[in-house]
Amino acid sequence: MAIEYVLQMKNIRKEYSGNKVLKGVDLSVKPGEIHALIGENGAGKSTLMNVLFGMPVIHSTGGFTGEVYIDDKKVDIKSPFEAMKMGIGMVHQEFMLIPNFTITENIKLNREITKDNFVSRLSKNERLKTLNTRAMGEDARKALSRIGLGIDEWVMVAGLPVGYMQFIEIAREIDKTGLKLLVFDEPTAVLTESEADNLIAAMRRLAATGIAILFITHRLSEVLQAADNITVLRDGELAAARKKEDTNVIELAEIMVGRKIDITSKSEQTEGQGDKGVILEIKNLSVDMPGEKVNGVDLEIAKGEIFGIGGLAGQGKVGIANGIMGLYPSKGEVFFKGEKLNPNNTKDALNKGLAFVSEDRRGVGLLLDSSVELNIAVTTMKVKDKYLKRIGFFNQIDSKGIREHADKMIKKLDIRCMRPQQLTRQLSGGNQQKVCVARALTLDPEVLFVSEPTRGIDIGAKKLVLDLLVKLNKELGMTIIMTSSELVELRTICDRIAIISGGKVEGILKPSDSDRNFGLMMAGEYRKMQSKEAI
Amino acid sequence: MIEVIKKYLNMFGLPRLIITALFIGICITAIVIGLPVSLLASDVIRRFGMFGILALAMVPSIQSGTGPNFALPIGIICGLLGSLLTIEFGLTSPALGYGFISAVLISLPFAILSGWVYGILLNKIKGSEMLVATYTGFSIVSFMQIGWVTLPFTHPEMRWPIGQGLRVTVSLDSSFGEVLNRVWGFSISGVYIPTGLLLFFFGCCGLVWLFSRSKSGIEMNIAGANPKFAVASGINVDKNRVVGTILSTIIGAVGIIVYSLSFGYLQLYLAPLYMAFPAVAAVLIGGASTSKVKISHVLIGTFLFQGLLTVALPVANQMFPEGNLSEVLRMIVQNGIILYALTKMGGGV
Numbered sequence: 001m002a003i004e005y006v007l008q009m010k011n012i013r014k015e016y017s018g019n020k021v022l023k024g025v026d027l028s029v030k031p032g033e034i035h036a037l038i039g040e041n042g043a044g045k046s047t048l049m050n051v052l053f054g055m056p057v058i059h060s061t062g063g064f065t066g067e068v069y070i071d072d073k074k075v076d077i078k079s080p081f082e083a084m085k086m087g088i089g090m091v092h093q094e095f096m097l098i099p100n101f102t103i104t105e106n107i108k109l110n111r112e113i114t115k116d117n118f119v120s121r122l123s124k125n126e127r128l129k130t131l132n133t134r135a136m137g138e139d140a141r142k143a144l145s146r147i148g149l150g151i152d153e154w155v156m157v158a159g160l161p162v163g164y165m166q167f168i169e170i171a172r173e174i175d176k177t178g179l180k181l182l183v184f185d186e187p188t189a190v191l192t193e194s195e196a197d198n199l200i201a202a203m204r205r206l207a208a209t210g211i212a213i214l215f216i217t218h219r220l221s222e223v224l225q226a227a228d229n230i231t232v233l234r235d236g237e238l239a240a241a242r243k244k245e246d247t248n249v250i251e252l253a254e255i256m257v258g259r260k261i262d263i264t265s266k267s268e269q270t271e272g273q274g275d276k277g278v279i280l281e282i283k284n285l286s287v288d289m290p291g292e293k294v295n296g297v298d299l300e301i302a303k304g305e306i307f308g309i310g311g312l313a314g315q316g317k318v319g320i321a322n323g324i325m326g327l328y329p330s331k332g333e334v335f336f337k338g339e340k341l342n343p344n345n346t347k348d349a350l351n352k353g354l355a356f357v358s359e360d361r362r363g364v365g366l367l368l369d370s371s372v373e374l375n376i377a378v379t380t381m382k383v384k385d386k387y388l389k390r391i392g393f394f395n396q397i398d399s400k401g402i403r404e405h406a407d408k409m410i411k412k413l414d415i416r417c418m419r420p421q422q423l424t425r426q427l428s429g430g431n432q433q434k435v436c437v438a439r440a441l442t443l444d445p446e447v448l449f450v451s452e453p454t455r456g457i458d459i460g461a462k463k464l465v466l467d468l469l470v471k472l473n474k475e476l477g478m479t480i481i482m483t484s485s486e487l488v489e490l491r492t493i494c495d496r497i498a499i500i501s502g503g504k505v506e507g508i509l510k511p512s513d514s515d516r517n518f519g520l521m522m523a524g525e526y527r528k529m530q531s532k533e534a535i
Numbered sequence: 536m537i538e539v540i541k542k543y544l545n546m547f548g549l550p551r552l553i554i555t556a557l558f559i560g561i562c563i564t565a566i567v568i569g570l571p572v573s574l575l576a577s578d579v580i581r582r583f584g585m586f587g588i589l590a591l592a593m594v595p596s597i598q599s600g601t602g603p604n605f606a607l608p609i610g611i612i613c614g615l616l617g618s619l620l621t622i623e624f625g626l627t628s629p630a631l632g633y634g635f636i637s638a639v640l641i642s643l644p645f646a647i648l649s650g651w652v653y654g655i656l657l658n659k660i661k662g663s664e665m666l667v668a669t670y671t672g673f674s675i676v677s678f679m680q681i682g683w684v685t686l687p688f689t690h691p692e693m694r695w696p697i698g699q700g701l702r703v704t705v706s707l708d709s710s711f712g713e714v715l716n717r718v719w720g721f722s723i724s725g726v727y728i729p730t731g732l733l734l735f736f737f738g739c740c741g742l743v744w745l746f747s748r749s750k751s752g753i754e755m756n757i758a759g760a761n762p763k764f765a766v767a768s769g770i771n772v773d774k775n776r777v778v779g780t781i782l783s784t785i786i787g788a789v790g791i792i793v794y795s796l797s798f799g800y801l802q803l804y805l806a807p808l809y810m811a812f813p814a815v816a817a818v819l820i821g822g823a824s825t826s827k828v829k830i831s832h833v834l835i836g837t838f839l840f841q842g843l844l845t846v847a848l849p850v851a852n853q854m855f856p857e858g859n860l861s862e863v864l865r866m867i868v869q870n871g872i873i874l875y876a877l878t879k880m881g882g883g884v
Contacts, residue, residue, distance in 0.1 A: 366761075367760050383769055
């Protein structure tokens, strides 16, 4: 009897402490097909995979509801090990290889073929057997050949090109007997275009041998190139399931982004913002921030606008603010009110009137074991020598001044704390974020960079933080540059939104622009489409 | 109920609780077995003042983020050098505090220079400061063994009568021995209070406290507490770590001068080798962690640790006449506390 589906997941629901991450997702994969799973960051792709692999993070947080079928039989996968036994393999995004082992050793890791030797026969202990290197080498060779990799199986992994490492991971998975389904988690993210093409060719070859492939990615053109069927997730829901023949990049982009909430934007009055002049000009900025590289960004930010920077994770949107503030080494020129900023000099940037609320709230943004009031005042004290009393050639902090200012800020931003001396560690995420904003405001900045202001805080607090930014912009005329992974947020409060892809500006959009354009830009397909249309 | 007890226990800190209990227990035993209380009390107070500044040297190094200064011997060597040079050049007039003030002044440039160099070293090995510090301390002590033998000191009080090099212990009787102890010193019912020594110690604590409330002090504290935050506020983390190391070395130098002064001798050669450990143990008992410390930790910790050792010695000798049990006890307490603190590192508050 032929099996219809190698994997079926039905009505999968999962919540993390009340936060619904998956809201009834279905997924069906046939044997020998390449199935693409796409969606924005946070759409629920990784959670769905965690469910499939029975990751401890799922079971330790209350499990999930829904049914999983493998080979049309209902299964209950409790651990990654069980998933492996059922024939599900995973190729990881970050390579899980041991650099100082050979390719064969990596492929056969923990599944080594052994043979008896004198000691193991005597002691009858399995663990004392000798490695059968010849058999291992043969197996490795077979697996490598299956994906068309001609490399010598005894080469050390260290020093191989990134593209090869991915192939070795694949070889390791297909070497496991009984593999039915192989999951690729954003396999092309770190590959060059030609390497990606090779990978897709290898995936085709594998699929032809009857192994089903589940392919998680952001790159829409690859999806159409490789996949037979496509499932799109959005906000933990099944947004669409399409056959390759029935869809195109534009439609997928539209489905992926969607419009999730009504935009009650502030931007009715924004027309004509431009005539107030440019306050910040960024020319050819490159920032060397690990995981968020920026390669040559040009932007002009008008005085008094809320400028959004969006894009998918890892594309470099976060790097821009960090680079301008001098937290990561950067190249290129930044002009603030026509004056050039010293590169890589945080103090200079702070002094000239820029302020930064970091995306890494607990790591960079706060002194967790210090009081709220000190957190608020300390940067201004350092940069502007405020809140200090001079006594001869010695100075002391002005506790009273700090307290007064902190009280004012606490009232103004509605920071919920018991008292100004409370440690920031004890505050909730939203209130911690407000402390960060208060610290930035204490500097009296003209331009405020805010990165991921709503990450990790609950929905109510999100709205408060966003409202606060709009209020600052309206009432104080402060220019705000907000970086966020959440497109909805950007489209709610920003005047203009730049989408970053591959470390460059893919395009600048208005919040009212179509989902299609946002989706295409996020996927880095917009320019390609434009140039095609031009032809 | 258990929750509440746990909360208070956490607040007070387990090591502090154990040591306090042990200290009280031993004090009661001392009284029960009839040891002279007034003599013990005098001793506890004297050793408290004597060791305090060495423990205080841990404050700037922990605050600047380099962890407890296990390389305290560097500062100690500087202090010893200052003292030796003072005696050599005979700068022991009463106006110079019988040599105390000149010893401090002479040791300063040594301490600043070596602290600066050592601070630069620490910036290159971020993450393993404590281990490197320990061995830097060991190395410098060993290196100075050669120094003590070969340096051209000529003063007869310091040289071996025959042969070459400096003596193992140099008496301070003719210079600044016990100078601070005697300033406004008085006895109450047999307990001698070395007012000058205590005042000097408290004065040093006050200075460090004032510094920690100044702009530079706060910057240093932030650089230590959260280097990433510091960078985002335009604070030069590496520079502040060097400043902290220099300060710690200076305080260490002053600390050993005060210690020797109260002890009556300069101890050369191997004596500085393990000096850092009691100082580290003291602040840790006082409630400090490897990343956070307050002046109160120094005061409480030094008192508990030195008090325990001072009282435990005669008590142990009385109870177990054979063998050197008190020394063993000291090692167990001291190293046990350091071990406990190191296991707590990085985890929790």
